[in-house]
Amino acid sequence: MSRRVEASFRDPEGYVFIREGRVYRAIAPELAARLRRAEEIGLLGRLVAREWVVGSRFVREPQLLSFLEREHPGWHHFVEHDSLPLITYPYEWSVSMLADAAVLTLDLQIELAQAGFSLKDATPFNVQFVGTRPIFIDLGSLDVPSRFDVWYALGQFQRLFLYPLLLARYTHWDLRSYFLSNLNGRDPLFMVRVMGRLGRWRPALLLDVTLPWLLTEYSQSKPHTSQSPGSRISINREPMLWNLRRLRRKVLRLAGGYRPQGVWTDYTRTCSYTDRAEDAKREFVRSVLTHEKPKWVLDLGCNTGTYSELAAELGSCVIAADQDHDAIEMLYRRLRNTGSAIWPMVLDITNPSPGIGLNNKERQPFLERARADYVLALALIHHLIVTGNLSLDRIEQLLFDLSSQGVIVEFVPPADPMFRKLTQFRSDSFEHITLSAFRRTFSQRFSIVREFPVPDSERMLFWLRRKE
The missing domain is CATH 1.10.510 (Transferase(Phosphotransferase); domain 1)
Structure with missing residues (x-):
């Protein structure tokens, strides 16, 4: 019934495990005594109330405690923690x-x-x-x-x-x-x-x-003495x-x-969106998210988080990911202490965080932690093609794997000024990156619900839903 958390093994006084979707910690008698003392004097409750420490409470219900003792032989004290999203x-x-x-x-x-x-x-x-x-x-x-x-x-x-x-x-x-x-x-x-x-x-x-x-x-140049700092x-x-x-x-x-001085910290200005184009793009995204009501949204290439904030305003929890550290830094500075349901992350989706630590399991890879009903890939595809050297079918596979319901994608053709800027020193030909090729590739596992041409540009927005 219980699954130990791979990252929780270094502390000799306990470990964390998951049981029926709830988070518990098995603790040694000495640690249990310290925590009970902190609870008795009101310290633990005060720290939890300040939201400094994750919500935690001793398991006291007899039947549950009996179950946990049988599942974890040798352990008799357990604390339950609030689950983190x-x-x-x-x-x-x-x-x-x-x-x-x-x-x-x-x-x-x-x-x-x-x-x-x-x-x-x-x-x-x-x-x-x-x-x-x-x-x-x-x-x-x-x-x-x-x-x-x-x-x-x-x-x-x-x-x-x-x-x-x-x-x-x-x-x-x-x-x-x-x-x-x-x-x-x-x-x-x-x-x-x-x-x-x-x-x-x-x-x-x-x-x-x-x-x-x-x-x-x-x-290191002096003889070693046996006295320890705690003596x-x-x-x-x-x-x-x-x-x-x-x-x-x-x-x-x-x-x-x-x-912060990142290259992409003001993408809207850099790619020369007109006000009309930006307003229309925002309204398209709003209409899709309002209709679909996704619980989790993954905003890839979020820049400073304009659309992450829109998704959060509409009730979604949002992973706002961008490989540009300074863009994420600016987003976090703006949102800290606001209670926002946005998780800023510095992440290169073409080289996401791997599994590391003992047996490469101590810290989970991003792709095992990421959760998204919908993925936003706005002004991103051309970067994946040019900088990441990904083909359309690889991008389609990536977005399919990351989403459980659908994606909102912005197609940027090679004639777009930003696409040309990215390829100005490249000898490669990108003539095969066409709207028809995009439709053909993404129709394999997605249904095209709606297409929307961005005003004053050659860009096209797609609302795609995963096929059953």
Whole structure:
């Protein structure tokens, strides 16, 4: 009856599993005692009410508890979590998304420390987004440390939050490259090498990169001592709280100092849509979504999210995906703290996020997590043809696999100014990309419900429904 979540195996005090569509966590007695204490003093309820922590409650119903104990021999304590609509990972986030996840982690640690608890982990994989709102999901990370003047998870926080933000801010390193190449992040030695001999002395790096690197170099030259950081007890929280607040300010400065300059951050202006064309296109999309009422919409090549917001306004949950990081960054900045049902994602659909981690199952590939009743592929097909080198039949296969009901596609012919701009340095011939070829290819597994010529252009909008 129960299916263990592949990503939940590293914590010796418990693991997550799915049973009849509900999310549970089996927990060890020591963790159960800590969580019950947090519940008794009102801490857990307060964090859930603030929407900092995913909704969680102990399983107390006798029959269900008996079932779970039989299905999970040796485990006697269980917590049920609210189910999340969609799972995303840091290598699919923008800079401000990672920064907001970092701020949540720091705020949570500050609150816990003041109540006598701590986080033993500080990784962005413990944070998910509900639309554009970050939420912490790993109650197994709750700990009672032996000392409060230091945060044991500080090094992990630096490797997985601070360092990628520093690289994005000062070297334009992208988060996908940072996280996919190493799930545990990078160490200070890597950072000082990337920043160079002069860059490592930048004020923003001194406390969190250069000093740890120097201390590591120094410690390696000295005899090893057996004393561990936890060998003495300290209840003085002020040094740790000071550092946490310093890190919070720093994270916000790094994200605020990032200036989006993506090529496609203003596609409407770039491709020279007239107001009449844009209004007509918007009305066509609105009419289809109003008629179909899809629960989930996947907006591929969403740019800064004009049509993602339209779909959300009409009641759909939306995955807004674009390979241009800065377009997603602008979308997220505009929607954060609005309660929007839009999940922004940095994603190249011709090279989507793979399965990674242990046995390539620890983090699921995008295509196993993606859900869409309808796919929007507006002003996208010509990019897939020219930049992605995809044929029409491959594009048709892709859109068919991604949608469960239908798609809205914008056909852009080779004579279109944007198509010509993309191919100005290409010797390939695209004369075979015609309306008739498009109709013939997409009629294999889709029914053409409606065609609509975009005013003041040679573009054509198609409403396609999957054949039964």
